[in-house]
Amino acid sequence: MREYTKISVYAIQALLLLFGFPPGVLQCAVGDEGYCSVPNQKADSNSQPLYWKVTNPTLSPEHLQDLPGFTRSVIKRDHAVITPESHVFSPLPDWTNTLGAYLITPAMGSHFVMYLANMQDNSKSALPPRDVERFLFVVMGTVVLSNASGISHRLLVDSFAYLPANFEHSLKCDTSATLVIFERRYSVLEKHISELIVGSTDKQPLLETPGEVFELRKLLPVSAPYDFNIHIMDFQPGEYLNVKEVHYNQHGLLLLEGQGIYRLGDSWYPVQAGDVIWMAPFVPQWYAALGKTRSRYLLYKDVNRNPLNS
Numbered sequence: 001m002r003e004y005t006k007i008s009v010y011a012i013q014a015l016l017l018l019f020g021f022p023p024g025v026l027q028c029a030v031g032d033e034g035y036c037s038v039p040n041q042k043a044d045s046n047s048q049p050l051y052w053k054v055t056n057p058t059l060s061p062e063h064l065q066d067l068p069g070f071t072r073s074v075i076k077r078d079h080a081v082i083t084p085e086s087h088v089f090s091p092l093p094d095w096t097n098t099l100g101a102y103l104i105t106p107a108m109g110s111h112f113v114m115y116l117a118n119m120q121d122n123s124k125s126a127l128p129p130r131d132v133e134r135f136l137f138v139v140m141g142t143v144v145l146s147n148a149s150g151i152s153h154r155l156l157v158d159s160f161a162y163l164p165a166n167f168e169h170s171l172k173c174d175t176s177a178t179l180v181i182f183e184r185r186y187s188v189l190e191k192h193i194s195e196l197i198v199g200s201t202d203k204q205p206l207l208e209t210p211g212e213v214f215e216l217r218k219l220l221p222v223s224a225p226y227d228f229n230i231h232i233m234d235f236q237p238g239e240y241l242n243v244k245e246v247h248y249n250q251h252g253l254l255l256l257e258g259q260g261i262y263r264l265g266d267s268w269y270p271v272q273a274g275d276v277i278w279m280a281p282f283v284p285q286w287y288a289a290l291g292k293t294r295s296r297y298l299l300y301k302d303v304n305r306n307p308l309n310s
């Protein structure tokens, strides 16, 4: 009986080779039980730079990489999962030497845009449209942020900046850098103004999360001038959201590290570093971290405004 199992494993391997799949795709362990397993997943190596997986994602399971037309991306009325194999880059309007991929835009129903900007040699940003505020987070490389009075900040991986609407600034890069950027039309509140903010995630304090186990940092002040915040949420493998959230706020999410399962509405998605998620208001949402390493995601959330006014 065991011999038959071995023979059929060899036959499948021969067929896979014949169809051009690399050896090792079907790594079979034929023991007393005669089981057949997928290749062992290696834990993420600690030797890679921070957020390395975002710019070097696993495009699809090894055995599906060459399958024409395969993508994990899904676009639905109230949510979307946009995975790296379907990112499409083109020159960002008015930027120099920069390719951008708009991943979430109002065409989907959001009130914000979320995009990746790949800055190349001697690249320079353009300003957002009038009355539009900007938040950027460095995923790879280094950029220099300068304002109109010539004051500049070097932003390394894990650094971020918030630029109020109509704030003159430029971003420059002499080698290469990847940024994730959020922009939205500022929702003005009388007697409140938002200000330039520059920081880095590791300098932000851990916040209380009553009833939850994940670790939370907020990158922007929680005060009234700010009409959105950016959360950095960390889950150890096996940890999950306790609240099965349904709320009026919108989200744009970039999984910076790790892997897990995201529930969106009635669908359950395996997700990994590099994946982007759009969550419309009121879409049921829940996450569980799996695998061997921490999950960390960056999350846009609109806050501090009466839903009747925005």
Ligand code: UGY
Pocket (backbone or CB within 6 Å): 231, 233, 245, 251, 285, 286, 299, 301
């Ligand atoms: O704050 C939030 O709404 C956050 N916990 N949502 C999420 O992680 N999907």
Ligand code: MN
Pocket (backbone or CB within 6 Å): 245, 247, 251, 285
């Ligand atoms: Mn939420």
